[in-house]
Amino acid sequence: MTINFPANSASGPLEIYLEPLAGELAEVAVQTTRTNQNIKDIPTRIEALPLEELDEKSTMRPGDIKMLLGESTGIQVQQTSAVSSAANFRIEGLDSRYTQLLKDGMPLYQGFSGGLSLLQVSPLDLKQVEFIKGSASTLYGGGAIARLVNLISKTPGNKPELTFLLNGTSAKGADADGYYSQKWQHIGTTIFSSYNYNGAYAPAGTPFTAIPKTNRVTINPKVFFYINDKDSGWVGLNGTYENRLGGDIQVVDGNANDTHQYFEQNISYRFSSQLSFTHTIDTASQLNFKNTVGYFNRDLTEPGYQFNGKQTSSYSEVNYLYHHNKLNWVAGADLVTDELAVPYPANYFSYNYTTIGGFIQNTYKATNWFSLETGLRLDHNTPAPANKASGFFVLPRINGLFRLDEHFTSRIGGGLGYKMPSIFSDQTEEQEYRDIQPVVVTNLKAEQSYGLNGDVSYRNTFGDAVVNINQLFFYTKVDKPLLLEDNVYANAPGNLTTSGAETNLKLFIDNLGIYLGYTYTDTKQHITEITTTQPLTPKNRISADVTYEVENSFRAGIEGFYNSSQLLNDGTTGQGFWTFGLLVQKMWKHFDIFINAENLTNQKQTNWGAIYSGTIIDPVFHDIYAPLDGIVVNAGVKFKLL
Numbered sequence: 001m002t003i004n005f006p007a008n009s010a011s012g013p014l015e016i017y018l019e020p021l022a023g024e025l026a027e028v029a030v031q032t033t034r035t036n037q038n039i040k041d042i043p044t045r046i047e048a049l050p051l052e053e054l055d056e057k058s059t060m061r062p063g064d065i066k067m068l069l070g071e072s073t074g075i076q077v078q079q080t081s082a083v084s085s086a087a088n089f090r091i092e093g094l095d096s097r098y099t100q101l102l103k104d105g106m107p108l109y110q111g112f113s114g115g116l117s118l119l120q121v122s123p124l125d126l127k128q129v130e131f132i133k134g135s136a137s138t139l140y141g142g143g144a145i146a147r148l149v150n151l152i153s154k155t156p157g158n159k160p161e162l163t164f165l166l167n168g169t170s171a172k173g174a175d176a177d178g179y180y181s182q183k184w185q186h187i188g189t190t191i192f193s194s195y196n197y198n199g200a201y202a203p204a205g206t207p208f209t210a211i212p213k214t215n216r217v218t219i220n221p222k223v224f225f226y227i228n229d230k231d232s233g234w235v236g237l238n239g240t241y242e243n244r245l246g247g248d249i250q251v252v253d254g255n256a257n258d259t260h261q262y263f264e265q266n267i268s269y270r271f272s273s274q275l276s277f278t279h280t281i282d283t284a285s286q287l288n289f290k291n292t293v294g295y296f297n298r299d300l301t302e303p304g305y306q307f308n309g310k311q312t313s314s315y316s317e318v319n320y321l322y323h324h325n326k327l328n329w330v331a332g333a334d335l336v337t338d339e340l341a342v343p344y345p346a347n348y349f350s351y352n353y354t355t356i357g358g359f360i361q362n363t364y365k366a367t368n369w370f371s372l373e374t375g376l377r378l379d380h381n382t383p384a385p386a387n388k389a390s391g392f393f394v395l396p397r398i399n400g401l402f403r404l405d406e407h408f409t410s411r412i413g414g415g416l417g418y419k420m421p422s423i424f425s426d427q428t429e430e431q432e433y434r435d436i437q438p439v440v441v442t443n444l445k446a447e448q449s450y451g452l453n454g455d456v457s458y459r460n461t462f463g464d465a466v467v468n469i470n471q472l473f474f475y476t477k478v479d480k481p482l483l484l485e486d487n488v489y490a491n492a493p494g495n496l497t498t499s500g501a502e503t504n505l506k507l508f509i510d511n512l513g514i515y516l517g518y519t520y521t522d523t524k525q526h527i528t529e530i531t532t533t534q535p536l537t538p539k540n541r542i543s544a545d546v547t548y549e550v551e552n553s554f555r556a557g558i559e560g561f562y563n564s565s566q567l568l569n570d571g572t573t574g575q576g577f578w579t580f581g582l583l584v585q586k587m588w589k590h591f592d593i594f595i596n597a598e599n600l601t602n603q604k605q606t607n608w609g610a611i612y613s614g615t616i617i618d619p620v621f622h623d624i625y626a627p628l629d630g631i632v633v634n635a636g637v638k639f640k641l642l
Contacts, residue, residue: 034105041365043371043413044399045472049128057071059638062124063175064122065118065122068123073541073543074092074133074502074521075090080115080426083621085244091131092147092521093522093523096426098145100149101117103151104151106274111311113270114424116242124177125154126153128152129149132144134451137377154181156224160180163179163641164179165178166637167635167636172199173199173211174198175194177192177194177195178193183226193220198212206628207249208611209252212264213252214243216244220238222234230279234275242268247265248260262617264301272295273294284322284324288318288321291314291315300432305432309340311340314336317332325365326364326366330361336355337353338351349436353441359376370403373397373401376395378393379418393446396415396416397414407458417448419446421444421447421482421489430621436487451475453474455470466508471501472501473501474499477497480493481525497526500522501519511550513547516544517542518542520539534567536625540563543560556584557582558580558583560581574623577603579600579601581596581599582597591637591638591639597631597632600631602630604630606628
């Protein structure tokens with residue numbers, strides 16, 4: 001509608017009535033790039049799951065974020081234990097060690113503590129999840145060699161919030177989560193706590209647990225300070241205890257005998273502190289400081305074998321932010337320490353790393369149709385890898401945003417990254433650290449990466465319909481990748497490449513939302529002039545979701561996922577499969593009820609063959625690439641008392 005002013009009317013004021021556009025969400029500000037800008041104005045390609053989607057995911061799987069990540073385009077959750085459900089996540093075909101998982105911009109889950117991380121994070125206290133599918137090393141260092149996931153916690157709002165969630169599953173699971181937040185004039189708080197339980201669950205006819213017996217308790221209090229107009233910050237603590245027991249179902253149920261003896265038990269303690277402080281210098285600039293100190297103790301026990309490690313890590317960062325209509329600067333320095341202590345006889349796993357880094361990033365809005373983001377990072381590592389005697393790494397990055405017209409935008413960019421030699425990978429987790437030989441950093445080379453990505457987005461409205469289409473292309477090359485062969489990690493003479501495309505389509509018509517996603521991934525190992533396909537990487541993945549929602553009243557949705565066949569580490573090929581899920585949720589002012597069903601087609605890897613070889617007393621498990629638990633239904637209630 002076009003209105004000319006002054007309006008040619010003598011009858012009084014001109015009234016224009018507005019209504020929300022179908023499918024429109026509130027503007028999304030992202031924190032991962034430090035600038036807190038709107039997502040549509042940032043040259044770096046960032047995907048964000050807002051609070052509305054997290055609320056849906058928290059009713060589907062309240063106990064962890066495996067489903068939240070696994071249902072996102074381009075992200076694959078890889079189960080690393082057949083009996084304890086331990087899992088890591090891969091983005092665009094790259095092993096989990098190349099991806100950084102952050103909480104509020106801080107690396108709480110790295111190295112040894114990353115093995116159980118997806119299983120020990122609940123979604124109820126999250127307000128947003130941000131993904132960078134490309135190099136993010138400029139701001140976050142070597143851990144983000146190619147990809148990054150940032151979990152953003154809720155903060156106190158203008159109104160207090162008190163929410164409880166109770167959930168039960170057909171697979172003997174139960175969850176009880178609570179979240180409270182309130183803000184006063186100069187102080188505020190959030191308190192999240194949860195208890196997650198699962199009885200040992202093995203579908204009919206299977207001798208091993210598809211879901212282990214689990215007891216987990218988590219508490220995460222935070223205090224926020226609003227000292228004055230210029231100074232604010234928060235401090236937080238996080239504590240998690242978990243006892244996870246899987247294996248032969250008779251053993252886990254307490255009925256071990258001479259034939260049934262196999263088990264796998266993980267007892268872990270996770271404690272961390274977080275501190276964030278912001279000083280506003282003027283309307284255009286501010287200083288930020290953040291720090292986290294973490295302690296992680298994991299005791300892994302199997303018949304005749306035990307592995308225990310205690311990890312102490314820290315991350316500290318100070319940065320300066322300058323914001324202008326056309327120019328944004330972020331400059332800062334950080335310090336990362338990571339120490340692992342493993343007792344004899346596996347004390348050769350112990351290490352002590354220190355990384356000091358400095359970074360600078362500039363975002364320049366040259367015109368209304370073009371913005372350029374450039375960044376540079378310099379890291380120094382101790383101890384230094386063999387190919388960098390001084391321990392220095394220089395990491396440049398560049399991204400461009402093109403607004404082709406009001407409907408089309410495009411982002412193109414790339415950067416360098418590196419990864420220090422480490423034993424922590426999906427394969428190490430699969431072997432439970434058994435027989436893995438030590439990694440001597442000074443004898444190995446750091447893995448270095450070169451990444452490129454580009455996308456085109458289209459957005460338009462047709463009457464009451466809103467259409468969003470995004471097409472992404474990606475390519476990453478990792479030189480001298482660290483590969484495990486005969487239980488020894490070594491730099492392979494060659495490189496690892498991953499390339500492919502992601503297609504995302506979103507259509508909103510009134511209360512109806514339709515989502516379609518497709519990922520093509522081609523990951524290759526080029527070793528001594530021989531090219532092979534990367535195992536456990538399906539080339540084709542499809543996700544689809546249809547949701548009908550009346551805001552604050554009713555939600556119903558059906559979703560489907562397809563994984564194509566994939567090469568396994570033993571040279572065989574894993575079966576392609578479809579899974580489907582269904583969610584129904586009814587909301588009132590002070591409580592919601594929900595029921596959700598996963599894997600309605602009852603697809604299980606055991607349908608297509610055994611998941612182990614050897615004997616039941618001493619099994620050797622195969623790669624896990626498909627669900628083991630079959631159909632699982634959960635139902636619950638959410639109380640919103642404030």
